[in-house]
Amino acid sequence: MSSLRAKIQDVFNEPACEQNRGKDAKARKEGCSKPLTPGAAAGGCAFDGAKIVLQPITDVAHLIHAPLACEGNSWDNRGAASSGPTLWRTSFTTDLTELDVVMGQGERKLFKAIREIKEAYGPPAIFVYPTCVTALIGDDIEAVCRRAAEKFGLPVVPVNAPGFVGSKNLGNKLAGEALLDHVIGTVEPDDAGPYDINILGEFNLSGEFWLVKPLLDRLGIRVRACIPGDARYFDIACAHRARAAMMVCSTALINLARKMEQRWDIRFFEGSFYGITDTSEALRQISQLLVKKGADPEILGRTEALIAEEEAIAWKKLAAYRPRLEGKRVLLNTGGVKSWSVVHALMEIGIEIVGTSVKKSTVEDKERIKQILKDDNHIFEQMAPRELYAMLSEHKADIMLSGGRTQFIALKAKTPWLDINQERQHPYAGYDGMVELVRQIDLAIHNPIWRQVREPAPWDCQPAVREELPSTKSETATLHVVQEFAGTTAGDFGGC
Structure with missing residues (x-):
């Protein structure tokens, strides 16, 4: 002990x-x-x-x-x-x-x-x-x-x-x-090269790192170890021979990145693969770190060419969603790296951020949010369920992005909701992941079920009486009542 x-x-x-x-x-x-x-x-x-x-x-x-x-x-x-x-x-x-x-x-x-x-x-x-x-x-x-x-x-x-x-x-x-x-440093690889990197704090949720790895493969960059997403023991044991590292979630593994830099001189930076701009910047920083560690500088030109190609494809796909989502208001109730990376990604297509939580976010995360939003009023440390419900029920947001723990607050407020935490079913990393995120937001906001659930239920409304029913309790009167309600339309209900 x-x-x-x-x-x-x-x-x-x-x-x-x-x-x-x-x-x-x-x-x-x-x-x-x-x-x-x-x-x-x-x-x-x-x-x-x-x-x-x-x-x-x-x-x-x-x-x-x-x-x-x-x-x-x-x-x-x-x-x-x-x-x-x-x-x-x-x-x-x-x-x-x-x-x-x-x-x-x-x-x-x-x-x-x-x-x-x-x-x-x-x-x-x-x-x-x-x-x-x-x-x-x-x-x-x-x-x-x-x-x-x-x-x-x-x-x-x-x-x-x-x-x-x-x-x-x-x-x-x-x-x-x-x-x-x-584990790390217990095995010496026989194929170490100048383009080997580590990705730290990436969990490959819903397989989203598989949307990023092909980009690195096209640049000739090998992921020596992705810790922990889809990792193998041997890869982690050889991780000390990487030339550079990218830290995705510093809240979880900043100590690992720092000590690997101290012991094996593996320089690292903190970045994100959420959003078009952040994905491009992450690719640039990876290439720049490798060049500083001895890689051929020509990789910088290839990186820019790849970024230009992928951004053009992604923006072309997103153009179809911009008219439908521009000006829509999003409440982001998450934390950590997603508190700023997803914010930046959504603002790129014209979505308005009405609030983002900074729970479990580092000081660096909070500073990035302030630089992106330029308004501290949209940042909250933690919002009580009652306050979340009030904000959503008053229609101050068109959709809430959060984890499964708060989904029922949104559903009770009859507001669209999308899971972006670890339980999510869709990958949102990289260029293709950004397109998928926007597609899911569009599907959620424009789902016709929300218009239907916001209408008053028939049993909460009083039917308009058009004629006095017979006082007798005969079968004729019963049939008359059935016919009366069977022919009633939504416009016949008082107050609906």
Whole structure:
């Protein structure tokens, strides 16, 4: 536990974070977690955050050393996609019981589970995750992993991020530390070249990185490792031989990018593949970093030619949507890199941003938003569900883009909604992804269902009485009533 405590303090003291550098020594030790509001959900724990970062490594067996519910609550918690291996989709857990805890059988059971996975699946590596229970009872995960690695001849990586140590974001960073300590740099590639790069903090949600990788392939740029989206263990182990890196989500893995730069001189920049302008700028910066590291300068000209070609195609496709979407108002309730990258992307086609959240956004993210919107009134840290509902029900926005957690607020307000968080079903990265995002927004806003659901329901309206019904309760009177309502139109209802 002492080594874990030291690791946490090291992660809290992040020199690459401007907000962290602005704190005094005491405040820096407290990290970035905020005090919880009584009755509010705390969000994911550190274990959940570590699992989010590492599970998309697709050919690795992810073993949870804990009671069964820990794995059940964290399995497949993001919509990452794989182009090959499916082992990451299989749940492995030691299923620790009360008896195992009382009798001290945790470490023995963990060693046995590692052996069974090795014999049944033969993965290139096994990642072992302790959780609150196994950390509290003192199971020595690192010792068991070392012994198993020696015995079975494969890497067994301890991911020391039990849930109680902190927030999901802290777990993201502890996962990056595990890669640095046990994976990256452990294999020397025999094909390293001057055009190798790493992409960090890219999760390949809905397979959207597959829309970007062909662009890099056309430039002759090889993605040595995409961490963690659609990654392979061997690629990550060789990631230290890349010449440059792009950081997509600095909130999650800024510590990984900084330490790789310190250890192996892999310079990085933070960019985005959302939107036409940001995608083009990301390609330019990648090429410029490679040239600084010794690549042929001719790649700069090829990059500009590719950008010009792809932008022309994308703008031609988007021209059909501009008349239908120009002036439409969007409320963006997300966070992190999407809080500014999606804003910029939408404004490029004339959509008005009435508000964007900066929850989980870094200081750099917030500065980018201010530069793009040029108005702090459209930026909010967090908006309560009641306020979101009021804004949407008063028709101050034509559509809300957010995660699934707030979709029902929009639906209750009878407002179009589109998922842009990790549960989304469509890829939005790159030039083609931008076209797809605009297409989905257009489909959502102009769906005829919204006009229908905003009309008053027939049972909420009083029918206009055109003649007095007979006082008798005969079959004739009953038939008269049925005919009266059967012939009633929407215009016959009072107040509708």
